Amino acid sequence: MDTMTSIPITRTRQSRITELDIDHLVFGATPTDHMFMAAFRDGGWQNPQIVPFGDLTISPLALGLHYGQTVFEGLKAYRTAAGHIHLFRPHRHHARLNRSLGRMGMPAVPEALFIDALHRLVELDQDWVPAKPGTSLYLRPLVIATEPRLGVKISEEYLFIVVGMPMADYYTGKLKVKVETRFSRAASGGTGAAKCGGNYGAAFYPAQQAKSGGFDQVLWTDATHHEFIEESGTMNIFFVIDGILITPPLSDSILDGVTRDSLLTLARAGGIPVEERKISYKALEKAFLSGKAIEAFGVGTAAMVSPIEVIDIMGKTYYPSVGPDALMYRLKNELQAIHTGTKKDSYYWNYIIQTVLQ
Numbered sequence: 001m002d003t004m005t006s007i008p009i010t011r012t013r014q015s016r017i018t019e020l021d022i023d024h025l026v027f028g029a030t031p032t033d034h035m036f037m038a039a040f041r042d043g044g045w046q047n048p049q050i051v052p053f054g055d056l057t058i059s060p061l062a063l064g065l066h067y068g069q070t071v072f073e074g075l076k077a078y079r080t081a082a083g084h085i086h087l088f089r090p091h092r093h094h095a096r097l098n099r100s101l102g103r104m105g106m107p108a109v110p111e112a113l114f115i116d117a118l119h120r121l122v123e124l125d126q127d128w129v130p131a132k133p134g135t136s137l138y139l140r141p142l143v144i145a146t147e148p149r150l151g152v153k154i155s156e157e158y159l160f161i162v163v164g165m166p167m168a169d170y171y172t173g174k175l176k177v178k179v180e181t182r183f184s185r186a187a188s189g190g191t192g193a194a195k196c197g198g199n200y201g202a203a204f205y206p207a208q209q210a211k212s213g214g215f216d217q218v219l220w221t222d223a224t225h226h227e228f229i230e231e232s233g234t235m236n237i238f239f240v241i242d243g244i245l246i247t248p249p250l251s252d253s254i255l256d257g258v259t260r261d262s263l264l265t266l267a268r269a270g271g272i273p274v275e276e277r278k279i280s281y282k283a284l285e286k287a288f289l290s291g292k293a294i295e296a297f298g299v300g301t302a303a304m305v306s307p308i309e310v311i312d313i314m315g316k317t318y319y320p321s322v323g324p325d326a327l328m329y330r331l332k333n334e335l336q337a338i339h340t341g342t343k344k345d346s347y348y349w350n351y352i353i354q355t356v357l358q
């Protein structure tokens with residue numbers, strides 16, 4: 001039975017799919033033909049619709065442009081080896097979206113609206129879900145405050161938008177990161193656990209500084225002591241030390257990553273010892289100096305599992321193992337096998353878009 005909201009669709013007159021160069025995808029540069037939109041007004045979400053992808057018209061007074069009430073999500077649709085299309089863990093992304101919205105004083109998006117928006121958009125633009133190994137359709141739900149009234153206040157009007165774009169691997173190659181002990185991403189009591197635009201804007205300058213020093217990203221440390229490692233760029237961070245998989249515990253300054261949760265679940269099920277615990281850069285340095293075998297990697301929807309080959313700790317360079325036997329590749333392969341439908345989806349993470357079965 002189809003219980004979905006009926007979402008009016010205005011189709012594009014001219015698809016751009018023939019312009020798509022699947023072998024040279026630039027992340028975020030090739031939106032699909034359509035986008036989803038709904039408006040929040042008079043206390044409720046109204047007028048859900050799918051329209052041709054295009055520019056928005058919002059007032060220069062729109063509150064979101066000034067005071068940062070913008071929240072987003074990032075998830076993927078995959079095409080399986082058999083040609084079916086599914087979304088990866090959309091309900092968990094929805095729950096996080098609403099936690100982020102709550103922290104920013106913004107209205108929740110009902111689960112049915114979120115799921116139906118993604119389902120209908122992906123169904124309509126299904127030809128944009130690439131089949132090539134390592135590719136996917138990245139989906140970006142966004143909520144932005146649109147009330148045109150320039151006062152420092154909570155907006156009473158919002159837009160909920162979903163756009164999609166095919167993507168290949170986000171980071172290719174191995175990462176060089178630097179432990180950041182001057183700048184902070186997120187303070188306790190702040191917005192670090194929310195996926196709000198301001199967190200990213202504030203991280204650009206430190207990341208730019210690190211890039212000019214030859215690094216790909218910073219490894220954020222806690223804002224109070226600049227001692228405990230938190231996350232990196234748009235990735236949660238994992239280490240393997242002496243065969244134990246270690247990741248910092250969730251807090252209000254760390255994003256509750258869906259990939260982090262998926263990998264922890266797979267690791268525990270596979271009998272790998274797991275510790276969610278604080279790890280200071282000093283303890284990490286000590287482990288390197290004692291000659292222990294150490295892996296380090298970042299994980300996220302866009303980044304998947306990205307090996308780290310260099311860590312700079314207070315000006316000293318350390319080299320985690322990135323050899324082919326590393327545990328991170330085993331976990332990555334397992335997760336990828338669920339994405340591509342070659343491993344049983346025991347946790348029901350894949351939300352199947354039924355209607356693409358042709």
Ligand SMILES: Cc1ncc(COP(=O)(O)O)c(C=O)c1O
Binds near residue numbers: 074236257260299
């Ligand atoms: C700051 C931050 N940390 C971690 C992640 C990883 O989260 P997920 O695995 O849900 O994509 C992301 C990406 O969404 C992020 O932006």
